[in-house]
Amino acid sequence: MSTHVFNVNGRRVSVECDDSVRLLWVLRDLLGIHGPKYGCGLNVCKACTSHINGTAFNPCSVPVSDIKESDEITTIEGLAASVGKDLHPMQEAWLEGDVAQCGYCQPGQIMAAAALVKEKGADISDDDLDQIRNICRCGTYHRIREAIKAGAAKM
Numbered sequence: 703m704s705t706h707v708f709n710v711n712g713r714r715v716s717v718e719c720d721d722s723v724r725l726l727w728v729l730r731d732l733l734g735i736h737g738p739k740y741g742c743g744l745n746v747c748k749a750c751t752s753h754i755n756g757t758a759f760n761p762c763s764v765p766v767s768d769i770k771e772s773d774e775i776t777t778i779e780g781l782a783a784s785v786g787k788d789l790h791p792m793q794e795a796w797l798e799g800d801v802a803q804c805g806y807c808q809p810g811q812i813m814a815a816a817a818l819v820k821e822k823g824a825d826i827s828d829d830d831l832d833q834i835r836n837i838c839r840c841g842t843y844h845r846i847r848e849a850i851k852a853g854a855a856k857m
């Protein structure tokens with residue numbers, strides 16, 4: 703067991719666990735942060751998508767020992783606060799577009815979308831949107847793409 707210290711959603715956290723434990727289980731089981739979802743655990747489904755230092759990543763595939771003390775992890779729970787609002791513009795667009803069906807994939811979809819628009823800018827193209835590989839078993843892809851464009855215009 704080792705002590706791991708880093709930042710999550712603006713809060714300094716310290717956890718005791720083996721170095722090999724993947725960050726997704728640290729977030730969910732040790733820190734009680736359940737927004738990032740478990741789908742595959744293999745960096746395929748993208749249901750766990752969160753941000754590390756503002757960039758999208760998949761914590762199911764990152765051992766906690768790879769996280770540095772200075773790293774800032776943001777999950778869906780901290781996305782709005784990262785822009786100083788009650789809701790991030792992408793969350794507003796999601797609600798306005800009534801995007802979610804079962805909802806399971808949606809935190810990861812929103813986190814992927816927010817990071818992509820931050821990287822590419824508001825004038826996001828269909829080719830840019832093709833970079834989002836998050837799986838939605840309910841098939842909400844059309845509404846997701848429309849919401850990303852709407853959210854991008856407000857970011």
Ligand code: FES
Pocket residue numbers: 739740741742743744745746747748749750751760761762763
């Ligand atoms: S649970 Fe992380 S990519 Fe599937």
Ligand code: FES
Pocket residue numbers: 802803804805806807808837838839840841842
């Ligand atoms: S809304 Fe159900 S998996 Fe995407």
